Amino acid sequence: MEHYLMNLTLKVWRQANSNAKGKFETFKVKDISSEMSFLEMIDVLNEQMIREGHDPIAFDHDCREGICGMCSMYIDGRPHGPWHANTVCQLHMRAYKDGDTIVIEPWRANAFPVIKDLMVDRSAFDRIIQAGGYVSVNTGSPVDANATPIQKDNADAAFAAAACIGCGACVAACKNSSAMLFVSAKVSHLALLPQGNPERKSRVTNMIAQMDKEGFGSCTNTGACEAVCPKEIKMSNIARLNNEYLVAGLTIDK
Amino acid sequence: MKWSDVFTSSVGRKLVMGLTGLFLITFLVVHAGVNACIWANDGGDMFNKAAHFMGAMIVIRVVEIGLFAGIFIHIIQGYVLEFSNRSKRSVGYDKQLGNRGSKWYSRSMGLLGTILLLFFILHWYHFWIPSRFTGVEQTQVNGVEMHNMFALMQITFSELWVVIVYVVACFSLFWHLLHGFQSAFRTLGVSNNRYIQPIKTIGFVYALIVSLAFAMMPVSLYMGWAH
Known part of the structure; x- marks a missing residue:
């Protein structure tokens, strides 16, 4: 050009x-x-x-x-x-x-x-991650790379969700100022992997509780977040988050 | 996690909206099915019998209580979410994202729902209150005494403004269902891409058929197509 x-x-x-x-x-x-x-x-x-x-x-x-x-x-x-x-x-x-x-x-x-001016405080996202967006691992020598088999489709979907850079464009675009696309990406990428399985129930409930505490709105599935996401995080992650939350809400022990 | 937290978090409140929404979606099929009897063109006998059957059956009367509970929970929860969501952005944008990010009707569920609520008040005044409380003219079908709901419909829809209000409400219903149908499934956790597209298609067909059927009822009676 x-x-x-x-x-x-x-x-x-x-x-x-x-x-x-x-x-x-x-x-x-x-x-x-x-x-x-x-x-x-x-x-x-x-x-x-x-x-x-x-x-x-x-x-x-x-x-x-x-x-x-x-x-x-x-x-x-x-x-x-x-x-x-x-x-x-x-x-x-x-x-x-x-x-x-x-x-x-x-x-x-x-x-x-x-x-x-144009600078905003996005530390709310950090606190949501701190509430559960991680896996607890044992210290010691690393596990052999191929010891945990993961289905290729799940690995790809987890990777696509993990591409979220936490910029906050989803919140900015949403009429409800909802952070659901961000939270769903963080929940999904661990929910799709075996490493995320042990803490999956506490993860989703704690992260949603923190999300609400931070003052983000609820999701009405308008799709504005997906349309503007620089990393093309899919709305299907939000449905997966809802699923994770419903299962955790109905079956969690305490 | 307390049980109350499950249904009062932002995701939990949406679950309640989705569940009540799907319940109301099921109800609309029954309602449209019974009302479609007006097109039997037998002087309203089939429709009156169907309405009488629904009103006389104890199971239906119990379900009716659940139906009103569902409607009011959906309405109240809808307003709670709408106002709560609006309060999350005190300073608005100078330029809006608008239709570049989402469909207008998906952003207007509160407005479409409000139009439907206003319509329901009129609709209950027209039909539900007379049939339950204030009385409807009686008729006999095969020797059985029953409400002449068909005659009530004919009288109600003889006025043009009523027909117009009902048709406008059906437009709102179409857009409300078009978003609500697929949104409810997403809220209930259907994330599998193989399901999302069929659900959208079924939602569109459902919204079109149901709202068109309801819109044609007042029009048919006003024009004399159902007699």
């Missing part, structure tokens, strides 16, 4: 801290290369703001390779911007043309309070 330069108008959410009342501010950026990533475009704007003595826009990012789940911008009404199965850092400016106006908002959910 041919390289081109563009001038853009950015409408960005600015908020000093979690208690402050935020508002949109409009910025103009010039000579943006079509080969830049979206975050590099924000970097250009921030350097310009620093030179002019303004407070730069705070945003989350880490690997910029689409695998860490840190970047979290709601761009023109869609988490991670217009491209399918993509993170903001892997969104490139060739998605836009000269003269475009881009609206950038943070994830909106009470369980994800804004720290500053």
Whole structure:
């Protein structure tokens, strides 16, 4: 694709801290290369703001390779911007043309309070994982790699669920601010493997209890989460979570 | 884990919605089946007999209590979830994801349900309250005294605005069922991909047939197609 330069108008959410009342501010950026990533475009704007003595826009990012789940911008009404199965850092400016106006908002959910500007606090996800999203293992020498046979389909489905990077786009997209796609991915990838079996009942009940405590909404199966997930986590995981929860709820011992 | 927690967590509340929803889905088949007797075109005799049979059978009267319980649990739980979910995002978005992520009807179950609730109040006023409490004109079929429900339908659906309200309610019912049918199965834990597609297809066919059948009843009586 041919390289081109563009001038853009950015409408960005600015908020000093979690208690402050935020508002949109409009910025103009010039000579943006079509080969830049979206975050590099924000970097250009921030350097310009620093030179002019303004407070730069705070945003989350880490690997910029689409695998860490840190970047979290709601761009023109869609988490991670217009491209399918993509993170903001892997969104490139060739998605836009000269003269475009881009609206950038943070994830909106009470369980994800804004720290500053486009940065939100997603530690609620960490606490959900801590409630049960792991397997307890014995210390000692590792088990022989092929000692535990796993059906290929299950291994593939578990791997697909484990691809969840915990970015929170599912919560951002959901009209209920539900974290069910995230929690279901974490429950599924262990539920599908024999290693996850011993703790499966306590895992699902504890993780759901923590999810509710954090203030996420319930799932109404609209499918918005699946549509925007950068790692294409499937909604069938949510049904599996419901199944796990129902079985655990009816059969758990205490 | 306490028993109450199983049904009051976010997933548990959805289970209750799914179970009551499927119960109501089953009821609609029976309701539509009995009402379809109006098209026998025998002056309402077959329909009156069917309605009389349903009203006179003790089992049905017991199930009726369960039915009202199911409807009210579904309605109350639906509103509790709707308002609770709305409260999870105090600051909304400037730009909405809208139809790019989900179907409009899957996001509008609360609105569609509210239209149905308002319709039910009118519907109970028209038929259920007269047949149980305030009385319906009597008729004789094969020497058996019974309510002339067919005549009540004819009178009720002689007014155009009533017919329009019923047809609008059937539109809402179609969209509510189209999402609700498959959503209930997902909520109850059907994750197997080999089941999801058939369930969606069956849900569509079910929603279409049931809502179309119900919509055609007031229309048929208004137009005189059922007599």
